[in-house]
Amino acid sequence: MLRQVDFYFREGTFFDDSANNSKGRAPHYRNAGPGVIEVIILDPSGNKNSVPVKVRQTNPDLWRCEYISPTVGLHSVNIFFAGQPIPNSPYGVRVAPISDARKVRASGRGLQPNGVRVKDDADFKIYIEGAGEGVPEVQIIGPGGVREPCKITKVQGHTYHAVYHPMKEGRYVIMITFAGQDIYKSPFEVNVGPYKETMIKAYGPGLVGGVVGYPALFTVETNGETGALGFSIQGPSQAKIDCHDNGDGSADVRYYPTVPGEYAVHILCDNEDIPLSPYIAQILPNTDYFPEKVDVYGPGVEPNGVQTHVPTKFTVDTRKAGSAPLDVKILPADKGNATVVLDLEIYNTKIQEMMEQCQYKKLRKDPTSSIETKECTNITQTLKSNGYPSKIINKGRFPTSRQENRRVKEDTNKISTIIPYIRDLSEKIRRIGNAYNVRTAFRTQDTLRANLTRVKPKNENQDTNNCIYEIPCECGKSYIGETKRPLKVRIKEHQTLTRLGNTEKSRIAQHVWEDNIKYTGTKQRL
Known part of the structure; x- marks a missing residue:
């Protein structure tokens, strides 16, 4: 009689292979005699009490079973009729984790339809935040149906970095899946161009990122290479482009993003992307406060005059900076903190101190060698990531002795004086004054020749x-x-x-x- 019992997924019953979701199984029997259906489910560890089952009879020949599995893995579904196992029981059911591949996003130069060339480091990032449990997988099919290798590395909690190196020009198909399902916009098609070398260089912060409402800037240098330069911006919105030809083989470019998001900056030469183009820039949303408009003044921020164990004060004026919370920290160069008392009654808006965001003012507040070295390293890395040549960076970071002497002289407070000009004598006085840090200027004598002589010639x-x-x-x-x-x-x-x-x-x-x-x-x- 037990051979007359069938177990199957009846059409229309709820079924999902995800953990923490109900599964409906409809045991169907006909002419099996009297008896009751019993279902026992064993989890991957063999426990029979971890997965509760609800069994109810929907009609004389049909029973509906529902269960919720809290664990991931292979489960054993055991079905009994009248105390005896039915044929083919137990059934193996593999429960997968809850995941939503539609929430996974991928972006980067390696996924752009055009611009990637042979031997490039074509990279992109995969963002899985909010998509549930799972690991992204990438498959790349190159020209001729050949599978291309791709290296995936987890760089943050919810971010993966992928890179591939195309060796042939042609059409590449990049398929990205998460928990076995295609992510948003997958598969991606990339047209890889031939390998090319160029003397054209591009650098600047606008190739990396920017802020909505502010121009994003970068510079392009042709270095003697001929060809018509062109620019295009692709992103979530149109961006106005201004290009200024400097007349020396270089051009300064500004574009104005209006919506935050990822923008692809294409730099073209004769309507073709130059190597490394397009550049991927992350545009951040604008804020309603402007730290650069904060004004700080008072005896408490003067270089000299502050005494130990004596209260001092200074003013932070944020009336032009918008609304934001105030955070003031005073950190002596040696140790300890100073107590700060804020008086907000004289202001109508909340304030935020610019010192916490400006590297230059950080050094002014705590001019220790360790902080200076750290900040110089951060600035150098930032400039290199934006494409600035090492020659320019080192010129500013390691000035020559002549530049250092010039800076010392410029920073020195000199006393100025004006004396009448007397030939042979005034020059000697000026040399003596320079030795004693006195800047000397000459005033012409009130002579008949000086009054009659026309000093300024005609323009031509x-x-x-x-x-x-x-x-x-x-x-x-x-x-x-x-x-x-x-x-x-x-x-x-x-x-x-x-x-x-x-x-x-x-x-x-x-x-x-x-x-x-x-x-x-x-x-x-x-």
Whole structure:
């Protein structure tokens, strides 16, 4: 009689191979005689009480069984009728973990449809946060149906890094699965181009990331290579692109992202991606506060004058910086902390101190050699990751002795004096004053020759060597400088220093980068 009993998944019953989900099995019997269905489920450890079963009869010939498994692995489902096991019992059921591959995301240069070339390090990242239990797997099919190797490394708790090295040009199909299921947008198709070398170099923070509402900047140098440069930005929204030709084989590029997310920055030469293009930039959302607008002043932040065991104070003005919490920390260079009392009644908004976010002010607050070395290392790594050449980084980090002496002289507070100019005598006085840290300037004597002599020649006859020049700015300000070299050489230096962001050697570069002013250098007058 027991041979008349069948056990099967009846169409329409609930079934899921995931842990912590109900499974419905419908034992069906007909002409088996009197008896009762009994179901016992053993978990992977052999325990029969860990998986409770609900059995109910839905009609004279059909029983419905439901159970919830709290563990993952192979389970043994034992079915008895009238105390005897039915044919083919027990049944093996493998329970998989709960996972949702639709929540897994993958992005990176190695998944871009165009731009990857032969022998490139084509990499991408897989984000599994919120997808449940499971491990991502990657299969890559190259030209001719050949499977390409791919190395996957777990870099963080919910992030994996994958890299492959295409050796042939052609179409590659990248299939990414999570817990045996395809993730969002998988499979990916990548068109790998031929291997190519180029002299074109690109670097700058805009190739790595940025903030919504602020321009993302980068520089492209052709280094003598010919070809028409082009740029395109692909991302969650359109981004306006501004390109400024510097006239020396380089170009400064700005793009304006309006939505946070991942942007692919394509740099093209004759309508083809240059090697390493596209660059992947992560654009972060904008904030409603502006730490750079916080103003700090008062005796408590002066370099000198603060006494031990004597209370002092300073003011943090955040009226222009927006709303954010205040966090003030004063850390002496040797040890211990200082007590800070905040008086927020004089402000209408919450405040946040810029010192905690600015590396320069960190060094000003705690100028120890260990912190300085650590910060210099962090700055060097950041510049290298943004593509800045090592020559420029080392030039700023390890200045020559002449540059050091110049900085020492510039930092020294000199006393200034003005004396009448007397030939042969005034020069001796100036040399003596320099020895005693006194800056000497000459005033011409009120003579008949000085009153009758025309000092400034006509514009058309002015010499651009050894001259005083003025450069007007679009903001209304003007820069006045003096040079002994040809004026066009000095103007080109200003342009180069502005493009490289060297604010120490050019006040024009400092004005452009700090006040976000566009500088062309095309207008100047003597």
